[in-house]
Amino acid sequence: MRELIINSSIQYALLLVIPLIMASILRWAKLRAWSIVGGFAGGILLGPLILGSVAPSYWESTFRGGEDEHGAIMQLERQQQANLIAANTLGVDQDVLLQMQAEQWHEQAILHEQWEAGKWRDQRTIRIFAIALIVLILLSGNDRRSKRKTLLTTNKSDQTPLIMSLSVGAWSSVIPMGGVAIISYMFWDASLVESVAIGACIGAGPWTLSRWEQRAADCSEADGSLFMVRCGRVAWGIAGTATIYSAWQMHGAMALAWLLPILLLPTIWMMPPKGYRLLRWFVDFAAIPSVVATALVLIDPREAFQFWPFLVVILFCADARWFGGIVGLWILGGRTSSDAMRLSIPLVDAGISQLCLVTLLYGVGALTPPLAFAGITGALFLEITAPIRFKFTTPPVQN
Secondary structure, eight states: OHHHHHHHHHHHHHHHHHHHHHHHHHHHTTOTTHHHHHHHHHHHHHSTTTHHHHSHHHHIIIIIOOHHHHHHHHHHHHHHHHHHHHHHHTTOOHHHHHHHHHHHHHHHHHHHHHHHHHHHHHTHHHHHHHHHHHHHHHHHHHHTSOTTOOSSSOOTTOOOOHHHHHHHHHHHHHHHHHHHHHHHHHHSOOOHHHHHHHHHHHHOOOSOOOHHHHHHHHHHSTTHHHHHHHHHHHHHHHHHHHHHHHHHHHHGGGHHHHTHHHHHHHHHHTSOOOOOHHHHHHIIIIIHHHHHHHHHTTOOHHHHOOHHHHHHHHHIIIIIHHHHHHHHHHHHOOSOHHHHHHHHGGGGOOHHHHHHHHHHHHHTTOSOHHHHHHHHHHHHHHHHTHHHHHHHTSOOOOO
16 A cells, blocks of 8 residues: 555656646747647656656556566566477477467466556556546636636526537537547447547537637627537537447446546536636646646557548547537528638637547547547647637628
């Protein structure tokens, strides 16, 4: 127990301090998306690419886990290799050698299963750490919305029908989620669980609306920002359902414990905003960078980067969300093309939401490293390209 406390304390300190320092430096340098980029850099430093290369034993014992089981595998492989060399030296029959190799593969398979179980056991503290940070991120996102309107205090002037929110939110989630899931299942040899998982990450709604997004939505139509918040929550509901399905297929009912932030979302949405500045500061400088690092600390970018998942996720996480929102607005009619395009732009700002789901699903094993890495880089892309979307929200000048 003492060793567990010491090891988890080291994990938490490294995963908080290093990304925070990197994010602070990038914030001082006035780099866009400094929070996610800082976490990205911190995760690379603490992951197998840097720390795992410089101090592999320390990285394995601190982050990856399963050190004892891995040592047993290495010892078994050396012993098996020595046995084969001895058998060849003694001139053992070929059929006997093949039987020895088959038995060795079976022994290795058993130890590899134990190694995976050991890594899952030792990474429990990292998963708990990520869950706590993601809850704080979602709380902060709800706290940043306008105080004028909440889920329970809707202005009477808001006449947007519920069916419109359901339509826009559903299309903005289903189109990117379905597109990525189908492509990954048909062309990347991903399993159904993995395909649904990466689709859920791409289909999540925005975690909050920035001030310029609220102004853009309100300028497009009355109470547009409240409308987009509702649409985003519908998208979150669809993506959250797909997330629970993927994790449930991996771990059964135990998956609900590892997806606690998703289950708490309805309660978080009902909380009135209070404007907690300390919470906002902690989330921007520590929680978001640490969540990025928590996922990347177990991923080697040299092995995880694959061009087609990277490209497809980049395309679908932005344009498909936007297109889905426009489709949802067009189906029920009543808006011009330009108004529909400006109004649905806030639905694209889901980089933090995507990041949270990727971290949760990769932690429970529903995402492979290539898919998780593509999801994280897609979230980074969404945050970096926010100024480009801002230009589209400027209404044309009337002569």
